[in-house]
Amino acid sequence: MEGYWDVVVSSLQDTCNANEANSFDPLELAPAEGKDAKLQNRDIVVKHKENLEKTKRILDTALINVNGLLSQAKVTGNEADDGSVGRRNKLKSQKFGRSYYQSPYNPSEPVVVGSEVAFKPKQKGAEWIQCEVLKVLNEIKFEVKDPEPDENNPNGQIFKCTWKEIILMPTAEDLVSLKNYPVGYRVLARYPETTTFYPAEVIGFKKDGTCRLKFEGEEEVGKETEVERKLVLPFPG
CATH class of the missing domain: 1.10.287 (Helix Hairpins)
Structure with a gap:
């Protein structure tokens, strides 16, 4: 470890x-x-x-x-x-990392292989997208995969990144103890039916933790969007 x-x-x-x-x-x-x-x-x-x-x-x-x-x-x-011949399996130490962005509303560690994260590519104007951690190179360096296929990457594109380019998404276990966001809090939330995260403002929440949000730039006036708590992250700053 x-x-x-x-x-x-x-x-x-x-x-x-x-x-x-x-x-x-x-x-x-x-x-x-x-x-x-x-x-x-x-x-x-x-x-x-x-x-x-x-x-x-x-x-x-x-x-x-x-x-x-x-x-x-x-x-x-x-x-x-048992004396099994040729079985020389040794315990493999699993590496753990963490996200740079810390908040009382979201965990920042441990980032392990298989963790779901929001990742922002280095390209200018790129949005945060949902990815899966493929490798933990060290405490602050990772390899992540965008599961969405494109023309050049039918199996999804793979990126190398640092802890400042990811935000850890909470697991089901994390959600039990996480606090609800205050009304008016600025967050980064995954827009429904996409894998992209956009800025939004918390306008309330339901008993099951689902967040009621107003996405920035929403064309429809007064539109309210409900997003699963796991998919609502603190705005990086």
């Missing part, structure tokens, strides 16, 4: 530093006097809660990967005990 534990340790250190920077020391445990004091106390608690949720996601992912390695080791050990 080359580089993965460095990412885990670094992420945990970041959350610890964030909590230290937002210490509970100034928090008034007794009812605060004045609206400003109450808002300040609430903000401190909310920030701690967000950091704890991020820490839980990091540890849950690490636990899943450790259990996977232990399962593979058990299988390999059983094969050796």
Whole structure:
């Protein structure tokens, strides 16, 4: 798991530093006097809660990967005990990366082979498109594939990119703990029946997490579009 534990340790250190920077020391445990004091106390608690949720996601992912390695080791050990000739399979370390864009509304790691991402080609005027990670070259460099065929690439075009050119799309497990976007928040969302992401503004959300959006540049006045939460990403900036 080359580089993965460095990412885990670094992420945990970041959350610890964030909590230290937002210490509970100034928090008034007794009812605060004045609206400003109450808002300040609430903000401190909310920030701690967000950091704890991020820490839980990091540890849950690490636990899943450790259990996977232990399962593979058990299988390999059983094969050796059976005396099978020629079976010299070794555990292959899986590389992990991360996206440059961090947000409390979207995970930025771990990026692994098979992860779905929004990717922006280097060409001038290119839009963000949905791709799949084929290779994790190192923590911040990847190889991704556009599944949509074209004249020159019937099986889809392959790109090499860096962590600033991708945004990780959340998995089903991520969605359980992700916060809903605030109304008015600017996002990058996949337009229905396409694989392209466009800027949009959040105007609400449904109980199942589906986002109600107003896409920028929409010709129809007052048009509202519902987009699955997984396909709505924070606007990169």
